[in-house]
Amino acid sequence: MSTGFYETDAALGQYLLFHYGTPEQICPLLPDARAACGFPVRCVTEALSGLELERKARALDLGCAVGRSSFELARHFDQVIGLDFSARFIAAAQRMQTERAAVIRVPREGGAVDELHLELPPDLRTKRVAFETGNACALRANLGKFDLVLMANLIDRLPNPAACLARMPDLVSPGGWLVITSPYTWLEEYTPREKWLDGGGRGTLAALREHLAPAFSLHRVFDLAFLIREHRRKYQWSIAEASVWRRGADHS
Numbered sequence: 495m496s497t498g499f500y501e502t503d504a505a506l507g508q509y510l511l512f513h514y515g516t517p518e519q520i521c522p523l524l525p526d527a528r529a530a531c532g533f534p535v536r537c538v539t540e541a542l543s544g545l546e547l548e549r550k551a552r553a554l555d556l557g558c559a560v561g562r563s564s565f566e567l568a569r570h571f572d573q574v575i576g577l578d579f580s581a582r583f584i585a586a587a588q589r590m591q592t593e594r595a596a597v598i599r600v601p602r603e604g605g606a607v608d609e610l611h612l613e614l615p616p617d618l619r620t621k622r623v624a625f626e627t628g629n630a631c632a633l634r635a636n637l638g639k640f641d642l643v644l645m646a647n648l649i650d651r652l653p654n655p656a657a658c659l660a661r662m663p664d665l666v667s668p669g670g671w672l673v674i675t676s677p678y679t680w681l682e683e684y685t686p687r688e689k690w691l692d693g694g695g696r697g698t699l700a701a702l703r704e705h706l707a708p709a710f711s712l713h714r715v716f717d718l719a720f721l722i723r724e725h726r727r728k729y730q731w732s733i734a735e736a737s738v739w740r741r742g743a744d745h746s
């Protein structure tokens with residue numbers, strides 16, 4: 495299966511802008527379209543709003559890309575691990591952590607580029623975050639337990655999503671939380687057809703419920719739009735479904 499896109503220059507620029515760009519940098523031409531900017535921040539703030547976080551020791555951002563949601567989780571948790579398969583994305587996240595800024599060149603139109611200066615908000619607690627490369631379908635055995643695991647727009651990019659979900663009861667502490675967001679864009683390029691979690695026509699949420707039971711129960715579902723810039727006049731506008739799951743105390 496292909497994960498090669500996430501090692502390319504195009505993906506790196508696109509995701510640094512998606513994570514750290516201001517709405518004006520992402521969408522300079524049409525202010526009305528900017529409501530869908532800031533997804534890596536909103537998927538943390540909106541998922542956590544109203545949650546009873548009994549323990550705030552550790553969080554895991556699986557498929558963290560260039561790291562913005564990991565830094566946002568560090569506003570709430572003492573220690574955050576950001577893990578991604580892409581070595582280039584993890585290196586960029588680590589550079590953002592130390593340099594707190596980056597200059598990117600992203601397509602404007604045709605061969606023209608926009609050079610943009612990106613900055614990490616000054617109040618983000620970068621020292622609480624550790625980034626590492628890894629495979630969400632075969633995670634290292636000694637990752638430990640987490641009070642919250644975030645999987646933002648990862649599940650439909652995995653070669654074996656069920657294997658990833660099967661590890662969750664072991665990773666999330668009893669009483670802890672699992673947040674999954676996804677536009678459920680299943681593609682054979684990333685996931686063999688027989689491994690799609692589309693519930694055989696009943697939808698991905700139904701499949702998630704089956705794979706996560708009995709250890710997790712569904713707490714809340716909501717929609718989150720997001721905007722990824724391809725060039726100044728072309729965007730991916732998608733609606734992720736966010737599902738928030740609570741790990742029961744009685745299941746191992």
Ligand SMILES: C[S@@+](CC[C@H](N)C(=O)[O-])C[C@H]1O[C@@H](n2cnc3c(N)ncnc32)[C@H](O)[C@@H]1O
Binds near residue numbers: 628
């Ligand atoms: C659609 S992007 C979403 C990234 C980020 N969570 C966000 O919301 O912007 C999918 C991410 O999953 C990562 N990824 C793909 N396969 C993976 C795997 N097997 N293990 C860990 N990360 C993986 C990619 O490198 C990429 O960063």
